[in-house]
Amino acid sequence: MKIIHAAVDVFSKNGYHRASMDEIALRANVAKGTLYYHFPGKAQLFKTLVIQGFQEVIDKIRADLQANLTLEEQIRRIVRHNLDLFLESSGLAHIVFNELSNGIDQEVLEELKKLRIDYIHFLAEVLEEGKQEGVLRDVNCKLAAAGIVGMLDSAANYFMSNTHELSREHMERFFYTIITSGLFMTAGE
Secondary structure: OHHHHHHHHHHHHHOOOOOOHHHHHHHHOOOHHHHHHHOOOHHHHHHHHHHHHHHHHHHHHHHHHOOOOOHHHHHHHHHHHHHHHHHOOHHHHHHHHHOOOOOOOHHHHHHHHHHHHHHHHHHHHHHHHHHHOOOEOOOOHHHHHHHHHHHHHHHHHHHHHOOOOOOHHHHHHHHHHHHHHHHEOOOOO
16 A cells, blocks of 8 residues: 555656656655565556545445435435545645546556546436436436536536635535536426
């Protein structure tokens, strides 16, 4: 775990291309051999830390969804966990927003793209259940899920550069309201 934390620090500070395995080993206080034993190269380490970040959010949301919550509360938590991913881990956020399009190994990009698509499908399934229950409008749930993820990613990126403009709580309430007012059925529909 200390290797991952050190890698996030080094990648976010130096960028993917200037980050070195030597500096990561030094920052993690492990021998280079130990680092290379666990991660044969920088691309694999980078992929691991980004995937772990996204997987953490998916795991939190899945755990919440098994708690028999209302769809409204599920969406509230989806918004919260997506924002948490970036706002509570500014190093990981920097990597995702600034490094994923910076000449990263194509295999790594493909795997991250697949993870994002899987996440969007997972959210679409949550929305589909709400649609089947008659709580949500008759919408394309995959498109809605992709829109939610994209909107939250962009909002978190904006917020990180403009923290003085609004509070985290305000941002969470704002996006919950936008998402639910667009998706939920209203009286008389």
